[in-house]
Amino acid sequence: MPPSGSNPHDASAPLLEVFASYQGEGLFVGQPQTFLRLGGCPLRCRYCDTKHSWPVAAAGDESYVTPFQAILQVASAEWAQGPLPRPISVTGGEPLMWPDFLIGLASVAGERPLHLETAGHDLDALERVLPVYDHLSLDLKLADDLAPPVGGVDLPATAADWDALRPRQLNLATAHLKRGGTASIKLVVTKATSTHDSSAFEAILDDLERLGKELPLFLAPESPRDPRVAFDPDVLASMDGLVAAALERGLSPRVLPQMHRTLGVR
Numbered sequence: 651m652p653p654s655g656s657n658p659h660d661a662s663a664p665l666l667e668v669f670a671s672y673q674g675e676g677l678f679v680g681q682p683q684t685f686l687r688l689g690g691c692p693l694r695c696r697y698c699d700t701k702h703s704w705p706v707a708a709a710g711d712e713s714y715v716t717p718f719q720a721i722l723q724v725a726s727a728e729w730a731q732g733p734l735p736r737p738i739s740v741t742g743g744e745p746l747m748w749p750d751f752l753i754g755l756a757s758v759a760g761e762r763p764l765h766l767e768t769a770g771h772d773l774d775a776l777e778r779v780l781p782v783y784d785h786l787s788l789d790l791k792l793a794d795d796l797a798p799p800v801g802g803v804d805l806p807a808t809a810a811d812w813d814a815l816r817p818r819q820l821n822l823a824t825a826h827l828k829r830g831g832t833a834s835i836k837l838v839v840t841k842a843t844s845t846h847d848s849s850a851f852e853a854i855l856d857d858l859e860r861l862g863k864e865l866p867l868f869l870a871p872e873s874p875r876d877p878r879v880a881f882d883p884d885v886l887a888s889m890d891g892l893v894a895a896a897l898e899r900g901l902s903p904r905v906l907p908q909m910h911r912t913l914g915v916r
């Protein structure tokens with residue numbers, strides 16, 4: 651097991667990078683933020699653009715930092731952009747692999763708002779962490795976009811597994827709204843799941859209609875690696891079908907490609 655202290659201040663996690671940039675997705679798109687990328691992810695999204703984040707570094711690896719060490723790196727990255735604190739987006743990898751670190755980070759982050767970008771696969775970890783975070787960006791997954799997960803028998807693998815998780819994911823997200831936080835949902839639309847209609851997303855849309863109407867819904871067409879390349883026409887056609895299906899259910903979809911790729915920044 652990777653090191654994890656009982657005191658959240660001491661809990662460590664493998665830190666891959668800290669950098670200041672602009673939020674490229676979701677509710678806070680365009681906002682100057684400091685990004686803190688943790689290593690380790692048990693999921694295997696076929697469209698993942700951070701595959702280097704998948705491995706979990708061995709215990710004792712020099713990449714492990716405490717929350718306090720991480721916040722020093724955040725302050726350093728902020729200083730390079732002008733010495734003003736920015737919101738911190740914790741991303742990965744899958745940050746929920748490190749709940750003690752995430753909680754510890756909240757206790758040393760000062761006035762900086764904390765944002766969590768996650769697939770929400772570990773509901774217990776999500777429930778523990780959310781109360782000390784300001785914003786949840788929840789990436790709802792389609793099983794067809796995933797290869798089998800790695801690292802545990804309890805990990806969601808099938809469409810039925812994800813369908814079973816989703817109501818509690820959405821309940822946690824809406825509870826976060828009720829206690830004054832913000833939360834949004836992201837659906838990635840890929841060529842693999844492009845059927846020129848919304849059929850691949852029906853179960854998710856039904857759950858959102860039932861349990862998450864108040865959650866802003868961002869539809870993210872899989873972005874070409876090269877921003878000069880046009881979006882895949884199948885993906886765009888599917889987007890239209892998905893938007894129509896979301897509107898029919900009283901949801902408020904917004905189509906938002908990954909802006910950081912358009913800007914050519916991290």
Ligand code: SF4
Pocket residue numbers: 691692693694695697698699700701703742743744769
């Ligand atoms: S959850 Fe995120 S880091 Fe993990 S495979 Fe999917 S896109 Fe990549």
